[in-house]
Amino acid sequence: MSMRRVVITGIGVISALGLNTAEFWAALREGLSGIAPIESVDVSKLRFHNGAEVRCYDVRAHFDDGKAHFLDRFSQFALIAAREAVSDARVSLSAALRDKTAVVTGSCVGGQSTEDTGFSDLYRFNRDRVHPLTIPRTMANAGASYISMEFGITGPAYTVSTACSSSNHAIGQAFWMVRGGHAELAITGGSEAPFSFGFLKAWEAMRVVAPDTCRPFSRERKGMILGEGGAMLVLEPLEAASARGASIYAEIVGFGMSSDANHIIQPSAEGPARAIRSALRDAEVQADCVGYINAHGTGTPSNDCTETTAIRAVFGAHANQLAVSSTKSMHGHGLGAAGALEAAATALALRNGILPPTANFTEPDPECDLDIIPNQARSSKAEYALSNSFAFGGLNAVLLFRRFDGQHCCTKSKG
Amino acid sequence: MPDQIAEKVISIITSVKRIPPDAISIESTFEQLGIDSLDGINVLYELEGAFNISIPDEQAKSIHTVRQMVDGIRKLIADGLADAASSRNSA
Numbered sequence: 001m002s003m004r005r006v007v008i009t010g011i012g013v014i015s016a017l018g019l020n021t022a023e024f025w026a027a028l029r030e031g032l033s034g035i036a037p038i039e040s041v042d043v044s045k046l047r048f049h050n051g052a053e054v055r056c057y058d059v060r061a062h063f064d065d066g067k068a069h070f071l072d073r074f075s076q077f078a079l080i081a082a083r084e085a086v087s088d089a090r091v092s093l094s095a096a097l098r099d100k101t102a103v104v105t106g107s108c109v110g111g112q113s114t115e116d117t118g119f120s121d122l123y124r125f126n127r128d129r130v131h132p133l134t135i136p137r138t139m140a141n142a143g144a145s146y147i148s149m150e151f152g153i154t155g156p157a158y159t160v161s162t163a164c165s166s167s168n169h170a171i172g173q174a175f176w177m178v179r180g181g182h183a184e185l186a187i188t189g190g191s192e193a194p195f196s197f198g199f200l201k202a203w204e205a206m207r208v209v210a211p212d213t214c215r216p217f218s219r220e221r222k223g224m225i226l227g228e229g230g231a232m233l234v235l236e237p238l239e240a241a242s243a244r245g246a247s248i249y250a251e252i253v254g255f256g257m258s259s260d261a262n263h264i265i266q267p268s269a270e271g272p273a274r275a276i277r278s279a280l281r282d283a284e285v286q287a288d289c290v291g292y293i294n295a296h297g298t299g300t301p302s303n304d305c306t307e308t309t310a311i312r313a314v315f316g317a318h319a320n321q322l323a324v325s326s327t328k329s330m331h332g333h334g335l336g337a338a339g340a341l342e343a344a345a346t347a348l349a350l351r352n353g354i355l356p357p358t359a360n361f362t363e364p365d366p367e368c369d370l371d372i373i374p375n376q377a378r379s380s381k382a383e384y385a386l387s388n389s390f391a392f393g394g395l396n397a398v399l400l401f402r403r404f405d406g407q408h409c410c411t412k413s414k415g
Numbered sequence: 416m417p418d419q420i421a422e423k424v425i426s427i428i429t430s431v432k433r434i435p436p437d438a439i440s441i442e443s444t445f446e447q448l449g450i451d452s453l454d455g456i457n458v459l460y461e462l463e464g465a466f467n468i469s470i471p472d473e474q475a476k477s478i479h480t481v482r483q484m485v486d487g488i489r490k491l492i493a494d495g496l497a498d499a500a501s502s503r504n505s506a
Contacts (some may be wrong), residue, residue, distance in 0.1 A: 047471070205456065211472065223472075262455070266452055266453070
């Protein structure tokens, strides 16, 4: 089976930046942060009080009463994003196509809130049973399952759980399936809803959450800010998308993975550098063709230094020509949804010729000496863009995107 | 009391790092003891439970030696006692 070019023809996003893709992009290009005091959980017993929650979300606007309670918030986000992506792609899902469509989603903790509520009632109130929907609401593949049921998709469907790299691993595998002819269409991305008291307490114990806001690459950064939401992409072979006159956001051209084999929480530079090189090799693209990187950029002291080292190791002198930003400064760290939110941001950046900034930036850190697009978006003619995800556990996944507008200019590409 | 705090801190490091107590002195740095970020948050968790205190993240980040840890805990205990006394006086 020959390798096919794979394009993104639909995007759906629900996040702290709004309830759809248009609101997401409008906030990103304006450098507006969705980080605010947490409202869904009582934070009086927490050391941090801010998060990037989905606001103004009315579940009844998306699900009827009979269905809503079957879905944990993370599955709701997966399905809402998938609906928007499929609608946006304007693709007709015939029975034959549905049989050859893949659904690959990412989620780190699945229905964490359902589990937290059910189990705490069990322990605190000495209840002798939990709700019968606890298992189907909690399982991390619930989002993929509901997407498959909603659209009658009977092809391969599964969920990847690799902490903060979940969505990039999911999108990368969906990309490979479409490229290699194992699927004719894919709905892929991820979702997460991590705002439950027990889970926030667990993050507090990790001591990596900022008390104020997320300031990736700034000298005074104090950590990450948790975020929630979902993002889904529709992937198709270029030939099929062109044949039906689909609007194309961007092309996915490469996917690379690696593992640090080093430490369960401390990042290394070597593993991420190998994943970036692997993505470039997968696309047969030279490093100096890359113009933009949507960084993992968590805002923790160690990640941002290590990621800078990894980028410099791969790109050498070209690192000084690269624009790098962390959109986590705006939509928060979506954990298993992070890669999907950032893939959407990267595709929209290439489509619009505008690179979203690193918001909340205050002053440079000499150990993060990259052009990190402080606070204000900028115009760009970048042709290739990377999106990095580096997970706890040392599992790294990197996607490489290409602008799709018929004006490809980088002569060093073999692709 | 100060000696008891130091003894408890060393005992907790001994338990978390699985190293003998005589390998740890009040002057030991975390680097010398091989305490990485994960060990660090484990030690802090055990200390909070042992002394019934809450160690702020910012304070935790500035601790790199056993002595700094003992001094920091002593201060947190003193602040806690002062707060409790203040609460009693104002009640």
